[in-house]
Amino acid sequence: MVTVPRRGLIALAAAALLGTAACGGTQAPPAAAPSSADPSASASAAGPWTWTDDRGKEISLPKRPERVVAQAGSAAALWDFGVRPVAVFGPHRLKDGGRDPEVGEVDISTVETIGNVWGEFNVEKYISVQPELLVAGMYIKDSLWYVPDESKEAIEAVAPTLGVALGGKKLTEVIGRYADLAAALGADPRAAPVVEAKTRFETASAQLKELAAARPGLKVMVITATPESMYVAYLPDHPDLAYFAELGLGLVSPAAATESEGGFWEVLSWENADKYEADVILVDARAQSMKVEEMAKKPTWNDLPAVKAGQVYPWRAAERYSYLGYAKVMEELKTNLESAKDDVVG
Missing domain, CATH: 3.40.50.1980 (Nitrogenase molybdenum iron protein domain)
Structure with a gap:
């Protein structure tokens, strides 16, 4: 059986275009007050940081995470709200080296590549970027998009993972969830480009x-x-x-x-x-x-x-x-x- 997007077009994804590692990485922008729309998060730059994701999983860290790794779609959404991931996985680089539309406005020259196609996730490279948080959408309940099942335990042992539910949700709800997460990660919800x-x-x-x-x-x-x-x-x-x-x-x-x-x-x-x-x-x-x-x-x-x-x-x-x-x-x-x-x- 071949499952298809939004669940993956797995058979075709195997033929999708491989990417190469990009250099460098940037951190999230300076702290800003979190959106009042989401009481599940705290965004203090110095104090403890918490977030309850859409699996019902509570993430607690001693400080707000700055080194965020994100699946391409999540990276693109967070980028538009002001967060700058240090690395991405999932479709982001085309065969000619150009930016895959799935990664939106993300500057792929400034982020590391953890994987570019379905089933590809370089755990060693992931460890090397010293992630503090991984973010991915979820089309299937409790299943992080583009995180391979066989590597899940190793990935979750490195840094907390955060899931954003996509399937069956209202468009404005999903957009709002990413906006709240970006604010909790230090982005300014009142920044001119966002408004x-x-x-x-x-x-x-x-x-x-x-x-x-x-x-x-x-x-x-x-x-x-x-x-x-x-x-x-x-x-x-x-x-x-x-x-x-x-x-x-x-x-x-x-x-x-x-x-x-x-x-x-x-x-x-x-x-x-x-x-x-x-x-x-x-x-x-x-x-x-x-x-x-x-x-x-x-x-x-x-x-x-x-x-x-x-x-x-x-x-x-x-x-x-x-x-x-x-x-x-x-x-x-x-x-x-x-x-x-x-x-x-x-």
Whole structure:
């Protein structure tokens, strides 16, 4: 069985692009008062530091951690809120040496590489960066994203680990959780870039809501794919898609996810790719996912009305959970949908 994002596209991830170790590392910015929205954390620069993560695990340290190692998505979110991890793991470096979109605005020349693909985590390198805290999201309950099971005990013996729940949560809740964590780690929640990003997010949300109200007949399907199957996103398990639906966007919604795949998707054979009607298809844009040009080799894909109409656009499936990240996503989505016809299917 191949599990797929957000649970991993493990088979395809094995072919993802390897990275090389980057030099150096930076510490978190100067201390700031923690956000009052989260009473579970304390952020004193000198005194004890505590945080209760989304596994219910209480982390207690003698002082606020400064040497943070984070999975790429978490690193990207924390970076936007002002925290500077010393090392990252998970997709962050492309084959040409460029920055993988999954790591957002993180300056990959200033962070160490612990691993770049699914299943890769260099424990020796992790020890060498002297981490004080590891942060990762969790799409599966109590399972840290991109932390290999076989290395879990060794990793947790080095420094405390902190999980942020992603699956089944509201988009704004997840973003808020990263904002609170960043504040607890010493970032300033009132910094101009953070305030500006939140305003931009709110504006983009309002504009997408306005577009959805003006285009009530527009049907949008969100997919990822492998050579064997097409996966239609099950909205409740994807915070971003659930949020877009909340704003009124007409997203195709399977009645249930395919249980054998662990949720997140309804799995269709390519022969049944036409199960749902859609004017627009959003396709997983990650580097390790099946490309549209590869799907074009499937006759049933080419027969889909949205494909015939040329209304296939990217879905930023691994966007970081920050106001800046999702402001950009919604701005792009609005631009694409503005020009889309809503009479492709009845």
